[in-house]
Amino acid sequence: MNNKRSALLGRCDGLLLLGLALFMAWLVSGDAYWNYLHPRFMPLTTAAAAILAGLGLFALWRPPRPSLSRTLAFAVMLGLALFSLPPADPFGSATDRAAAEEEAVPEDEKGYVRINTGELYDVAENGEMGNFPGPGFAVRGFVRRDPALERLGCFGLYRVALYCCFADATAVGFAVRPADGVMPEDGTWVRVLGKLEPAPGGAALPQPEVPGIFYASTLSGYVFHADRVVPVPAPREAFMFEWRQAEPYAY
Known part of the structure; x- marks a missing residue:
């Protein structure tokens, strides 16, 4: 049972990392990036999203040693990212904006x-x-x-x-x-x-x-x-x- 709980906590880390990766991918694919950073940092954010996605998938496949503090830290980061979302739909197309x-x-x-x-x-x-x-x-x-x-x-x-x-x-x-x-x-x-x-x-x-x-x-x-x-x-x-x-x- 303890092993199952440890694996579950490790997989939670993976899901949270995937959530952060999806948030970054949303930023670079939509219109809201400039609300956070200068657009010249888009390549860096894209690379970070890919790395986080890879780490998240690896954590789902092979759950890391459980750490409640680490899981809470990931959860807080994802929560803050979601809280920062603008109320309006930021996915307007670049063509429409132009x-x-x-x-x-x-x-x-x-x-x-x-x-x-x-x-x-x-x-x-x-x-x-x-x-x-x-x-x-x-x-x-x-x-x-x-x-x-x-x-x-x-x-x-x-x-x-x-x-x-x-x-x-x-x-x-x-x-x-x-x-x-x-x-x-x-x-x-x-x-x-x-x-x-x-x-x-x-x-x-x-x-x-x-x-x-x-x-x-x-x-x-x-x-x-x-x-x-x-x-x-x-x-x-x-x-x-x-x-x-x-x-x-x-x-």
């Missing part, structure tokens, strides 16, 4: 380079503004109203860059001066169309804080002069995961 994210370019916006805030930040930092002689850029992000910026006739426009996970999330953006002087509501998403130009005298700009983000980086020495500010819905994946060096940019 279709939802694609925006038609209005006739009066053609010629503007669609680019994300991180990429445009690098363009300015690298002194490459002269490579874009057209009407300017189209950039989207969320609005941050700040008294110091508003005294300059500006608001902050940001996207959050995710390098590894939420612990290192950084808001990257610009001071935007709308042509009509109308400030959009704090926290709303907008697309701004215009030119990024040096601030008079290279003046330093305020660096407002962004609630919920450890660090915010506002491009210093430049102001985005917006010809137009267009309200837009927040993208399904609001974070920036990549920076491209040429068009098409990761708008």
Whole structure:
């Protein structure tokens, strides 16, 4: 009887390992991975899922020496993983997501380079503004109203860059001066169309804080002069995961 109980406990370890492997496989096959880690870690997660699946199957075939603490640890890990599942169905297809994210370019916006805030930040930092002689850029992000910026006739426009996970999330953006002087509501998403130009005298700009983000980086020495500010819905994946060096940019 004791041998049967020992084998049963060992096989429980195998089932729990298989459960963790299935959770990891679900992450890399669905749309929810970015809620946990940067997508560049997908190959590592896939490999970990395969290893856990192999260990789980081996434990079912040849149950290891029983350890109640080990079984409880596996059970807690699987429980936490399941508890972290989003309430909505995360298995939407990549094709459907891409279709939802694609925006038609209005006739009066053609010629503007669609680019994300991180990429445009690098363009300015690298002194490459002269490579874009057209009407300017189209950039989207969320609005941050700040008294110091508003005294300059500006608001902050940001996207959050995710390098590894939420612990290192950084808001990257610009001071935007709308042509009509109308400030959009704090926290709303907008697309701004215009030119990024040096601030008079290279003046330093305020660096407002962004609630919920450890660090915010506002491009210093430049102001985005917006010809137009267009309200837009927040993208399904609001974070920036990549920076491209040429068009098409990761708008």
